[in-house]
Amino acid sequence: MTSYQHSIELLKKVATERGFLASANDIANYRRVWARDGVICGLAGLLDGDKTLVEAMKNTLLTLASHQHERGMIPSNVHFDGNVPSVSFGGLAGRVDTVAWFIIGVCQYVYKTKDQDFFEQLKPAMMKGFEIQQSWEYNDGDLMYVPRSGNWADEYPTQGFILYDQLLRIWALRCYLHFEKEETLEAKEKAITAKVIANYKKTEGSKNHYHPKAYSALKMTSYWVASLEPAGYQTQFDSFANSLSLLLKIGTTTDQKELVAYTENIRSTLNLQLMPAFWPVIKEGDPDWQWLTNNCKYEFRNYPYEFHNGGTWQMVNGFYGIGLVYADEIEKAKEVLAQIDTLNQKENWSFYENFNSKTGESNGVPFCAWSAAGSILLKQTLTANKLLI
Structure with missing residues (x-):
């Protein structure tokens, strides 16, 4: 079989009547319908078009919607013991990014299947999602405040106005607005985009800074920095966030070219020839080391160059490759x-x-479904079969 066929085979193994599981391996924590993992696997299934995978995406979204919190949060995961569900909204902290992934997933499903009735069916759930995102701004300042452990990098010490979560929200808004024009949401998408461009990269002559004192101390970078909080910037390079910035075409063409030059320089120097999750790595003695080592519920996994602390994820690199395609860097994406x-x-x-x-x-675990999804998503994007952006 080809690489692509192996990837599809794995997704079919984790496709259940309730949605995609995170792994085909018999590890309890991964035998669940996870919002983030499930939607990313579903996006791959939608681009492939296999009926089983498309149906599993639909079931994933229905499972998440049916267990949405009354306040609007989307579960981190749903576990079933027979027909009895157990719902989690996060471990040490609630998950913020699940709401955006859910909305993106619904809209991508409708975009590919043309099932407008499904959009109407899940519209109330999406609107509740937008409402909870609005409340997470706290100060009505357009940027959501994310707790440490509040997204996919759940054992990494970023917190505050994390770039990744702002970009996912932009993508979710754009996807929804493709189907239904809504002035408040249109204004919000423009406002968030403007705040991101003005605050996550030092630019000569830039105005409207969220945190003027912190911005004045920010150094010039070729990438968008990871996060901003009241105490200042966290200037690590976040591969997932910067990949999304390419996909969404954030900033100018010059910004995008500078970013690709930066990422390709890192990629070329590393053994695996792929991007690390965050860079540079946090090592013992660094200021963030204590926040990293204490930020785990069970065992510590974020040793230097592993997991979120500079580890290489095929899923993240799938989105990086998609970003390269949108930046017209086809050979690099290949x-x-x-x-x-x-x-x-x-x-x-x-x-x-x-x-x-x-x-x-x-x-980590073997037979991880979104590792396969990263390959499928990039392969399909290279054939000009693209997601709704």
Whole structure:
């Protein structure tokens, strides 16, 4: 079988009547319908078009919607013991990014299937999602405030106005507005986009800074920094966020070219020839080390070059490759796809969750569904079969 066929086969193994599971491996925490993992797998299924995968995406979205909190939060995951559901909205902190992924997923499903009735069916759930996102601004300042552990990087010490979450919200708004014009939401999308461009990268002559004192101390970068909080900036490079910035065409063409030059320089120097989740790594003795080592509910996994702390995730690199396609860097995107497939096929196509960026050793669970999804999404995007942006 080809790399693509192996990836599709794994997604079919985790496709259930209630939605996509996170892994085909029999590990309890991964045998659940996860919002983030499930939607990303569903996006891959939608681009492929296989009926089983498209149906699993629909079931994922219905499971999440039926267990939405009355306040609007979308579950982090839903576990079923027989027919008895157990719903989690997060571990040490609530998950903020699940709401955006849910809205993106519904709109992408409708975009690909033309099932407008499904949009109307889940419109109330999406609107409740937009309402809870608005409340997470707290000061009505357009940027959501995200707690530490509040998104996919749940054991990494970013917090505050995290860029990744702002960009996902922009994407969710754009997707919804493709189907239904709503002046308040249109204004919100423009406002958030403007705040991101003005605040997450030092630019000569830039105005309207959210935190003027912190911005004055911010150094010039070729990328959008990870987060802003009242105490200042967290200036790490966040691969997922910057990949989304390319996909959404945030900033100018110059911004995008500078970013690609920066990311490709990092990629070329690393053993796996792929992007790390965050960079540079946090090491013992660094100011953030205590926040990193204490930020885990059970065991510490974020050793230097592993997991979120500089580890290499095929899923994240799938989105990086998509960003390269949108930046017209097709050959570079093809290189990324080849490297993703190289990692996925290790140990007879074990699709590990992530890899140590320095040693190349595997980490996390095998048969991780979104590792396969990253490959499928990029492969389909390279054939000009694209998501709604």
